[in-house]
Amino acid sequence: MSLWEYANPKKFMATSGAVLPWFAVAAGLATLGGMIWGFFATPPDYKQGATVKIIFIHVPSAMMAINIWAMMLVASLIWVVRRHHVSALAAKAAAPVGLAMTLIALFTGATWGQPMWGTWWEWDPRLTSFLILFLFYLGYMALWAAIDSPDTAADLTAVLCLVGSVFAVLSRYAVNFWNQGLHQGASLSLDKEENVSDVYAYPLWLCMAGFFLLFVVLLLMRTRTEIRLRRIKALEARARMTDA
Amino acid sequence: MIALLVRDLRLAMRAGGGFGLALAFFLIVVVLVPFALGPQPERLQDISTGVLWLGALLACLLSLDRIFALDYEDGSLEALATAPIPLEGVAAVKALAHWLTTGLPLTLAAPVLGLFLHLPAEGYLWLTLSLALGTPALSAIGAFGAALTVGLKRGGLLLSLIVLPLYVPTLIFGAEAARRGAEGFAVQTPLLLLAGLTAATLALLPFAAAAAIRINLR
Amino acid sequence: MTALLEAKGLTVERGGVPVLEGVSLTVEPGRVLVLRGPNGIGKTSLLRVLAGLAPPLAGEVDCPGGTAYAAHADGLKPTLTVAENLAFWADLHGQPVGDAPERMNLAGLIDRQAASLSAGQKRRLGLARLLVTGRALWLLDEPTVSLDTASVALFAGVITAHVEAGGAAVIATHIALGLEDRSEVLELGGYKARPATHAPGGFDEAFQ
Incomplete structure (x- = not known):
């Protein structure tokens, strides 16, 4: 019994089908609970007023936008090294979720920036980096969509993901070099004094857990759909061979 | 390897449009900028290095899809893949040929076009130097993008979508070096970062490009 | 005499679907191997695997001296x-x-x-x-397309000279080249992959 058994489509379908409802319930509870707690049970900030509550969507989506790309990188590496098809399909399935998270982070950032900084958009390094990340997601998904042969698409997108990751990190440093920004530092870290206070931190942790679980649910559902599509192709191919 | 370089350069010459097209595009972009922004010399001077860098980058993008596409269509790429030279070398030579026919002419044309935009006198050296250091990276990254999309029938637009985000660091360091040079500031830091980026790109991306070609030839 | 090409137990795919399985072949210097079979059987896919352009799904190819591969586009x-x-x-x-x-x-x-x-x-x-x-070993995919009778004869003469000089060739073709005394014919119909053969990734079994 090893972890790699779940890379077999059959095993993956059985296991993911069994755990999916539980994850869905947990994701719903954590996301809704965290947001209700955050929106209605926390006081307005003494400086930022009620707009601070955008943090409960902004920070989790921004965190997931980056982590989903990291997950795609790991999944691509597993595909390249071990040739597990489910891994390649999981990377494909994750991309639109990551794209959506990036969009949410950009949108909530703009609505937060307007009252705080007086502008919808600022070429701040963090904002700029997310815009670049958005373009990376677009290119990755467009390459998947453009290639007919599934294995070729999996291989080429994996190469793009590896190279793109390196350039995404380079872009982050280049953008920092190019413009120092307005954006505040990390909202949550273990050793910083400028962290948000506990009254915001606890619901924020819950929202982050909720967004993470939401991603797991969407990832499992989308991967299952991709596996079904591949099965349809495999069955069609078999039918053609039987006819021929 | 040298045979491949010579052949590619010869093909670029015979095809006619090879050199000319990118240069003409560069010229047109630079000419259009004052129409869009107004003819005031101070305003044009402010943005001159940025416009020249961006124009060169876009002109470079135009010819990327031809790096591998013709060789893919006529079977040369298959024959190269079974020839006794590594495909990584093929990718590197192809990127070099692209630079010699595109990046180098653009670099040499940029100071001339700088006249139209009132580029400050101190800027000429740094603009040319930053383009000379940066355009090889543009060709190498472009060759990688071309290798990824070589099997696609309409890969041109997709190629731009994939390559342009990868151009961000090169553009930032290159344009920053040229801007600082034109404004009389120290240019060492961005220029060194640009040189490092180009060196790393030239060393590593031919491997990624060769991997992509192998996948596309299957 | 060592073989120029040795392939064992090849399973060959096209578009992610196995088309040929269990193909084993050996090509000695001085010999011509003619691949025969109806359109779509997988001649081109097999030649690409032998040339090292595509990996086989199963089996191995040993080709110490490299190959010269010529398909429909001639580079x-x-x-x-x-x-x-x-x-x-x-x-x-x-x-x-x-x-x-x-x-x-x-x-x-x-x-x-x-x-x-x-x-x-x-x-x-x-x-x-x-x-x-x-290169001693030539892999030719329908080499006589668009050749007239005289050119086919010329081509057959070149192949003959090549194998007489110690070379060898694997040729996918429908027409007779007049090289019968030094050639074997491999009928690919017998190696057609069965529908039950595993699809890559096991997707056809995912729900059973």
Whole structure:
């Protein structure tokens, strides 16, 4: 019994089908609970007023936008090294979720920036980096969509993901070099004094857990759909061979 | 390897449009900028290095899809893949040929076009130097993008979508070096970062490009 | 005598679907292996695996000396002359051009641009490219397409000379080349992959 058994489509379908409802319930509870707690049970900030509550969507989506790309990188590496098809399909399935998270982070950032900084958009390094990340997601998904042969698409997108990751990190440093920004530092870290206070931190942790679980649910559902599509192709191919 | 370089350069010459097209595009972009922004010399001077860098980058993008596409269509790429030279070398030579026919002419044309935009006198050296250091990276990254999309029938637009985000660091360091040079500031830091980026790109991306070609030839 | 090509238990795919399975073959110097089978059986896919362009789903290929592979597109540049085209491939393989143009009856066309050649002349130039690679093993996919009778005879003569000099060839073709005394025929119909053969990734079993 090893972890790699779940890379077999059959095993993956059985296991993911069994755990999916539980994850869905947990994701719903954590996301809704965290947001209700955050929106209605926390006081307005003494400086930022009620707009601070955008943090409960902004920070989790921004965190997931980056982590989903990291997950795609790991999944691509597993595909390249071990040739597990489910891994390649999981990377494909994750991309639109990551794209959506990036969009949410950009949108909530703009609505937060307007009252705080007086502008919808600022070429701040963090904002700029997310815009670049958005373009990376677009290119990755467009390459998947453009290639007919599934294995070729999996291989080429994996190469793009590896190279793109390196350039995404380079872009982050280049953008920092190019413009120092307005954006505040990390909202949550273990050793910083400028962290948000506990009254915001606890619901924020819950929202982050909720967004993470939401991603797991969407990832499992989308991967299952991709596996079904591949099965349809495999069955069609078999039918053609039987006819021929 | 040298045979491949010579052949590619010869093909670029015979095809006619090879050199000319990118240069003409560069010229047109630079000419259009004052129409869009107004003819005031101070305003044009402010943005001159940025416009020249961006124009060169876009002109470079135009010819990327031809790096591998013709060789893919006529079977040369298959024959190269079974020839006794590594495909990584093929990718590197192809990127070099692209630079010699595109990046180098653009670099040499940029100071001339700088006249139209009132580029400050101190800027000429740094603009040319930053383009000379940066355009090889543009060709190498472009060759990688071309290798990824070589099997696609309409890969041109997709190629731009994939390559342009990868151009961000090169553009930032290159344009920053040229801007600082034109404004009389120290240019060492961005220029060194640009040189490092180009060196790393030239060393590593031919491997990624060769991997992509192998996948596309299957 | 060592074999120029040895393949064992190959399973060959096309578009992610296995088309041939259990193909084993050996090609000795001085021999020609003719691949036969209806359209779509997987001749091209098999040749690409033998050339090392595509990996087999199963089995292994041992080809110590490398191959010269010629498919429908012959790797020629229309704006280069016949001489320049041949010189490039010869140079790339570290070989002299030698008498390749004469042997493919191209000597009179040597300074013509490849674009101005007829379809049959281009095909002969494509085959001349094989001569200048200096490779012993040729993999040819329908090499006689667009050749007239005289050119087919010329081509058969070139193959004969090549194998007599210790070379070998694997040829996917429908027509008789008149090389029966030194050739084997491999009927691929017998190796057709069964529908039950595993699809890559096991997706067809995912729900059973």
